[in-house]
Amino acid sequence: MRIYECADERAMSRRAAGIIASQVILKPECVLGLATGSTPVGAYQNLVEWYKNGDLSFAGVKTVNLDEYLGLAPTHDQSYRYFMQQNLFDHIDVKPENTHVLNGLAEDPAAECAAYDEMIASLGGIDLQLLGMGHNGHIAFNEPGDDFGLGTHVVTLSERTIDANQRFFASRDDVPRHALSMGIRSIMGASKILIVVSGEAKAESLARAVAGPVTNAVPASVLQLHPDVTLVADSAALSVLKREGGLK
Numbered sequence: 001m002r003i004y005e006c007a008d009e010r011a012m013s014r015r016a017a018g019i020i021a022s023q024v025i026l027k028p029e030c031v032l033g034l035a036t037g038s039t040p041v042g043a044y045q046n047l048v049e050w051y052k053n054g055d056l057s058f059a060g061v062k063t064v065n066l067d068e069y070l071g072l073a074p075t076h077d078q079s080y081r082y083f084m085q086q087n088l089f090d091h092i093d094v095k096p097e098n099t100h101v102l103n104g105l106a107e108d109p110a111a112e113c114a115a116y117d118e119m120i121a122s123l124g125g126i127d128l129q130l131l132g133m134g135h136n137g138h139i140a141f142n143e144p145g146d147d148f149g150l151g152t153h154v155v156t157l158s159e160r161t162i163d164a165n166q167r168f169f170a171s172r173d174d175v176p177r178h179a180l181s182m183g184i185r186s187i188m189g190a191s192k193i194l195i196v197v198s199g200e201a202k203a204e205s206l207a208r209a210v211a212g213p214v215t216n217a218v219p220a221s222v223l224q225l226h227p228d229v230t231l232v233a234d235s236a237a238l239s240v241l242k243r244e245g246g247l248k
């Protein structure tokens, strides 16, 4: 795992955007795996800026997103489709038909998940997968205890994730209890992985993920088994790893 320590969230975002931009420049027809959450927002802002400056084009890029809440329409302001439109897709030249987000209103969620894995395979797989990490070490919506062997599937969100995501909804009761999510198997199938983590609140989980045993109790720890992972994190997120001597 390649680890880049950045002074703060701003520097982390710029570095992560630089890695995504490199992928797009080197292979303009690439498949980008994209993530939601607050951590990647700054990276998306940089990409939009570079597109507007004429330094970057997404005209040939295809995107696949990690996850979506079950039961939320794409137009719901907390759906991940809406998030992607607001934070990235509406501001760049990616073709709408080339952006893929799981359908939270699918009548048959299991069939939607199976079709999503087939769609990713038909695109030739993911060149670069961007990930954030939850406070409990989850990636996408793969919660602690979930089976590493799963492809895209329906998940039940943990109480901790519901707590963490409550801030975006009017009340805790409004947070969906289920989601559709690419599984660890789908994520590990990407050629390259870029994970962004910021803030001291995630430092303990990040240390476990990077230097602890590979265990589904800390889903991000599976990344130790992937041959091409880049972690871009701010110093606060790396504080525990550094204290424990895990950062060379």
Ligand code: GLP
Binding pocket: 035, 036, 037, 038, 039, 040, 066, 067, 131, 132, 133, 134, 135, 138, 139, 140, 141, 161
């Ligand atoms: C959600 C998403 C994850 C994301 C996580 C952390 O649970 N499904 O993909 O990594 O939130 O979000 P944040 O970056 O806001 O801490």
